[in-house]
Structure formats: C-alpha cells, structure tokens
Amino acid sequence: MRRSLLFIPGNNPSMLQNSDVFEADSIIIDLEDAVNITEKDSARNLVKSYLNTKKKFNSEMIVRINGMDTKYYQDDLNSIVSDQIDAIMLPKASSQNLAKLDEILTEIEGKNHLTKRIKIIPIVELASSLIEVNSIASSKRVDGILLGAEDFTSDMEVYRTKEGKEISYARSAIAVASVANHIEAIDTPFTDVNDFIGLEEDIKNSLQLGMKAKAAIHPNQIEIINRMYAPTPDQIVWAKQIMAALENANKNKLGAFSVNGKMVDKPVIERASKILKKAEIFNID
Amino acid sequence: MIGIAGTLESNDCIITIKDSDKLEITIESIVYDYFKEQIEAVILETLKEYKLDCVSVLCQDKGALDFTIKARLITAIERMK
Amino acid sequence: MKNSLNREILEGYRPFKNSNDYLNHKSEYQKMNEKSQSSEVIFLKDIDDLFNNLIKDNMTISFHHHLRNGDGVMNLIIDELTKRNIKNIHLASSGIFPNNDISLIKAIENETITNITTNYLNGKSSELIGHNQLKGLIVLETHGGRARSIESGDLLIDLAIIAASCLDKKGNATGIIGKNACGVLGYAIPDLHYAKKVVVISDTLVDKLDKYEIDGKYVDYCLLVDSIGDSKGIISGTTNITKDPVGLKIARDATKLLLELGVIKDGFSMQTGAGGTSLAVASYIKKEMIRLNVKGSFASGGITSYFVDMLHEGLFDHLEDVQCFDLDAVKSSLADKNHLMMDASKYANPYYLPNPVVNDLDLVVLGATEIDLGFNVNVVTDSFGKIIGGSGGHSDTANGAKITMITTSLIRARIPVIKEHVTTISTPGEDVDILVTDRGIAINPKRNDLIEKLKDSKLNIMPIEKLLDLAHSITGVPKKIELGDRIIGLVKYRDGTIIDSIRNLK
Secondary structure (H helix, E strand, O other): OOOEEEEEEOOOHHHHHHHHHHOOOEEEEEOOOOOOHHHHHHHHHHHHHHHOOOOOOOOEEEEEOOOOOOOOHHHHHHHHOOOOOOEEEEOOOOHHHHHHHHHHHHHHHHHOOOOOOOEEEEEEOOHHHHHOHHHHHOOOOEOEEEEOHHHHHHHHOOOOOOOOHHHHHHHHHHHHHHHHOOOEEEEOOOOOOOOHHHHHHHHHHHHHHOOOEEEEOOHHHHHHHHHHOOOOHHHHHHHHHHHHHHHHHHHOOOOOEEEOOEEEOHHHHHHHHHHHHHHHHOOOO | OEEEEEOOOOOOEEEEEEEOOOOEEEEEEOOHHHHHHHHHHHHHHHHHHOOOOOEEEEEEEOOOOHHHHHHHHHHHHHHHO | OEOOOOOEOOOOOOEOOOOOHHHHHOOOOOOOOOOOOOOOOEEOOOHHHHHHHHOOOOOEEEEOOOOHHHEOHHHHHHHHHHHOOOOOEEEEEOOEOHHHHHHHHHHHHOOOEEEEEEOOEOOOHHHHHHOOOOOOOEEEOEHHHHHHHHHHOOOOOOEEEEEEOEEEOOOOEEOOOOOOOOOOOHHHHHHHHHOOEEEEEEOOEEOOOOOOOEOHHHOOEEEEOOOOEOHHHHOOOOOOOOOOHHHHHHHHHHHHHHHHOOOOOOOOOEEEOOOHHHHHHHHHHHHHHHHHOOOEEEEEEEEOHHHHHHHHOOOEEEEEEEEEOOHHHHHHHHHOOOEEEOOHHHHHOOOOOOOOHHHHOOEEEEOOOEEEOOOOEEOOEOOOOOEOOOOEOHHHHHHHOOEEEEEOOOEEOOEEOEEOOOOOOOEOHHHOOEEEEOOEEEEOOOOHHHHHHOOOOOOOEOOHHHHHHHHHHHHOOOOOOOOOOOEEEEEEOOOOOEEEEEEOOO
C-alpha cells in the first residue's frame, strides 16, 4: 500500500542522502533515464554504497534498473539486489522479460542468502505491454504497475497533454488489471513541477479511473500526492461506521445488516477494512 | 593507468587514482579541518579491500559523506583497470 | 575573564549576565542630549570641501547600510580617507557588504581604518580582519544595541554620513524617492540625533520634500554627488523564497508546528529573517492565514515584497519597517499609509520607551549558522571562526518575541548545524525556543508550556541531543577544531555587555 513514489537520480549523492526527508512512501532510485551512459558504473557503485549505510530504511526502497534490452541490467542486478531493497522497477516490461527477471532474482536471492523476496514493479510504457497488461499484472513477484506515459505516448505517436485524454485508456486498463490481480496501479508522474493546481487535477483524473498511487519527479509534489491518495476524513468516518455496525451485527448474531439505509455486504466490508488499514499505515487520525 | 570518478557538486567528490611507486593520499576538502582523518580512513580502508598499495589518490571533496567517497573511489579503481 | 555563558572575554568590558539583565539597569540608562537643532544647513561644494573642513585623524565616522550591496557613499568616503592618508579612523557603519571589500581592505592595510563597529560584516574584508590585520578591535553590535550605544554615548560619533536618495533645500532627506531609492532610513536615525556633526550625501535635490525621515534641523551639511550607488544592489539574493525542496520541507513542518501551537490567530504579529527558508515559512503562514480567515496585527523587520503583498491582501493591519529589502517594499513604503517606518531605536533598543517593537512580537522566525545543545545560536561566524554576518536584529527579536523559532537544515555540506558548543555565541539559548530542521524538531526544555501543547503532535519532535546524534550518524563526528588564540573582536549583546569574543583565523 503506497501513495507516493519519489524518483531519485542514482548518480546524485546530495539527492540520495536527502531522499528520506521528503516523506514519500517509496523511493525509486533511478539507474536508467536519470543516469548518463558514461556514468552507469558510477551510479551503480554509489547506489550500492548508499544502500549499505542503513540496515533498514523508513520508506520502501525500489531501484529502477536499466531495461533488459541494454547491456547494463545484469550488472545493475548483481550490484544492488540485497536485503536493503524491496523491489525492482523494470522499464519496458513484458510478460516475457518479467519471467526472465523472476529467474535472475531467484538466483541472486539464493546466492546472496537474502532473507526477503524482492518484488517487481513493471513499467507499462509500450502499446505491446498494454495489450498484455493482465499477463503482466499476474506475473510472479509483481506488486504494482507503473504507467510510463512519456514513452507510451511516444510509442503511440501522440502528444501528452495536462488533461490526459490520450492516456485515459491506458490508465483504465492498468487499473482494471491491477484490481483483478489484487495489486495497485501507480500513475505516471506529472511533469510540470511548478503547477500544483494541474497536479491536483491530474490526480483527480487518475483516482477516478482507479489508480491508487502516483510517482513523483520532484519532492515538492509529495505532500499533495500523499494527501490525495490517502483516505479522506469522510471515508474514514464511513469506514468506522461500517466496522462498528459489523461488530454490532456479529455480537447480535445478525445475518444481514445495513448502514444509512444501504445493505452492507462482503465487498463493502472489505472496502471499509482497507480504508482503515491505509489510515493506520499512513498514520492518519 | 588513471581512473577518475565523481563530480564537484555539493556533497560529492572527484577521486583521481593512478599507479605510483608508493602509497600517496592527497585530500583537498571544504571540510578539511573537520573530516580530513575520516576521509583518509575511508580511502585507506577501501584501498585495502582492493589490495592496492602502490597508488596515488587525489580526493577533491565538496562535503561528500563516507558512502560517496567510497563509491567514487571504487568506480575510479574499476576505471583504472 | 569568563562571562555567564562561560565564554572568554577581554578584561575591562562588562560580561554578559542574562538576556533580561538590562531591566536591572533601567535607572542607570541615561540618554545623551540630542545634538542641537538648527534650521541652517550648509551645502558643501564637493568632496574636497567636506574633507578639508570636517575630516581628520582619529575620528569616529558612521554610515548606514540601507543601500546594502549597492552602496557607493561609504566606498567614496573610505577611498578618499585612504588617498589623503588619514589615520586611525573608527568606522561605525551599521552594515558592511562585499561591495565594500576593495575600499575597506585598502583602508585597513593603510591603517586608515583601525577600529570597526558594525552590526553585519560580509565579504573578503572579514578574512583580512580574521588574520589580525585590523590594528584595533572589531565590535559587532545588534541593531537595537547600536541604537542604545549611540543614544547613551557608549559609541560617540564625530561625523555621521547619511546617504539619502533625495534631499531638499532645507536639508530634509529620505530614502523613499529618487533614482536610487532604497526605502526608509531607519538605521540612520540614532546617528542623525546624536552624532556631533551630520552630513547628508545625495544625488537628487528637490525644492521641498513633503515626506521625509531625515529631519533637516539635525543636519549640518549636505553634499550632492553624481550617484550614491545602485539601488538594484539592495536586492541581495537572500530575499527570495527558497526553491530547495529541503528548505520547503522545513518551512512546511515549521508552519504545521505553529498551527498546533495556535500561534496563527487574529491579531498576531510576526517577523522573519531575510533568508530563503524563513521567507518560505512566511509564505506557508500566509496560506494558513487565508484558509483560517485570520487577520494579523503587524509584521515587522526588514520588509520584503512578500510582506507588502500580505499587507495589500488585508492579512496584516500594518507593517513596521526598519529597512526595505527589495524595490517593491520601497514603492510600498511611499504609497501605503499602513506601511510605517520605525527607526532602529524604536525597533529594538531595549531601553526604548515605552517598549521597542520587538517586545510586541508574537513570533519571530530566524536562521542560524550554528546552534548548540544549550540552544545558543551563532549567526556571526562560520564554523571556522570567520565573520560571515552579524546579529543584525537576531538577538533583539529573539529576546522580545513570545516565540523564537530557528529554521535550518540539520547538515550543511557535511557539517552538522548543531554542535556541543557553538563557535561564537550571538543569541543566548534562553531566548531561543524552537529548532526546526529537515530531520527533526527540538524544543528548548525551558518551554514546558510549548512541550505540553505539543505532546500529542505527530511531528518528529525529539531532544536536541538526539538530533545531534542523528546528525553525527549521517556525517560522522567532526573533529574539534582549535580557533586562534588572539582575541580580535567582541560580540556585544544588546545591553552593552560582551557575550563572546572573535578570535583570529588560523
């Protein structure tokens, strides 16, 4: 369960060492687009060194490796797969390369005696990946899916707009596949870092279609993202009502029951329970 | 053979390593008075890990933390080879 | 000898006791007589006229710093002093900036200037001074303390030179209008009233000024020059809201804390320092004031466009302005009737009657170079002992305000801002209540009232010792460095006592 994921360039010591200050639920350390080709080795070593500074980090630690169509990804994985990270973010994901990545991760986990199972967050950023989004969502280790709108619109040869009509279907498809596979869809970053009103509108659009989190390319976006993807006070009040009514129904051995004139069945209870769980994780009253 | 890695951005450093007839470490740092010994210790420890003793290392530092100095040195060593 | 904060100070000076000790000396405080007023004003021909008749060795000459890094008058006079080989001048300027470097360094090397009293020093000249090249001492006062010194006669000024952007035929002058307008000349007022002789230097002459803060009745001489400097230089780069995400995070947390303390409410008053993070706090406070429909009473200090906007939007009833940090503030000081001027004494002199403005502050948000486990703050030197600023209004506002909040990143270029003991004390810990950093918040244990209010807070509040440990876990423990063994300057507290000494650089 995450709301915000902050991209941090992997070759930048200043940003790495400050990354934990911004209260993002997850940090995505980027070895891919944020790192110049000539500095891939530098970044890898720096990230590995940084990850070794702590036994445990306060946020979820994700590393975006270079694509499996490059010569860098194998060294990336050998360097950084360790107990200090939680997930690998895979660019240009397909069900095929996800299967291969799963194998490589199993191998490294065994060799290095990891105590945890590394998750994968695939980035859907090609038309071909979107077509097989259900297969991607059901792949091993996959814990969430990120929409990469820049590359996706590039692949589609259309233009990105703030309104986002051109990525509407992609958002929906990813959100639906995610729900069906009990994982959470992560929305693409909003690239105008000075436009906070635009950011809020963009988030509203993504929430409406069922996305549960958003990646950020600038720390200043985190507060808004955290607030908007968290349960609202109204939702929390509602969820508490449902759970109280459930407790009451169980106590009095009632079969069916209703709240505010609406029937409360299993999906409603699950939804309420999830809201309260999120409120707890995100430390909201 | 020479290896260079890093930048002069804030909190970073440039490490330059060359073959030499003896071990030489030169540090130029904006926090020299406070952290010279610590920077030197990180460099020495890392050189030991890589079993290097006939090298000259120049560290031009802008307040890099230990993990950065170590990483830049390792990259410089790898590039030297 | 040692003062109450265990700092070594020179013999023959009064040691700092505590920040409210001035209350025990109220009856002893005697203002000098103001200089006699006269409607006569002599217009000097040129700079030679000024020097031939009025300036000689061993004088104390004062300047204000309202043109900040755009000043041309102080440089003009200092250059002429050096050229004429005048010796042993005590420079009493309320502020010294990098654009004074060249002139000042030459004058110091030539022993033309041998003593300096100032509230702020930044630039290469501080390196020269740090290497003991100034023959006498450098004394750092606070804004309020300098006013006190001048009014009481502790600092006797032979000649006050007041740069003004506009002058009239009667010797009335102002900084609010003219081609090099710099805003109200608040720091020059004590000099105007108590110096033996006063010279106004301007580049713009009009027949009659309707509005002026320099009263011609106190002015002895006037001199017109081609240009008093460049008013664009008053924008110093520290007067913009920070864009640094770490600074913005600190500002957000600081504002959350203030909300939890219930500080932002109708009638409240505030001041911020001119730093980027302090201004970011002001902008977040503004958002909250709008959300909560709060109207404050006043904002004070060096005024920037951000506070002018708040005035225009009805968020404050009035502004109390001692200097203008940017050109929008200058414009507003002329146009807005609720943009009021305060002179340095009214602003921060502890002995101002009935009370200086700082005593009416509910909140002040300030920066720090260093802060220690006793909450003592250093804004005078960097961590190597070099003078990089000065108290300015720091100690004054910290003492007067009900809540004093310091905002700073925990670590700057590997050096923790928190130390066991600061390199140089300028503001005593008893007046500092809250420290907000990017990695945690510390409350002065003296403030049980604030600690109590925050006991259910979700903010990351911890003892300052823990915050220091946290810094060390990131940077490593810095070596303790030795400062020089010669005392080359004094940090004077606002009541005239010495709170710390400045040592030479190694």
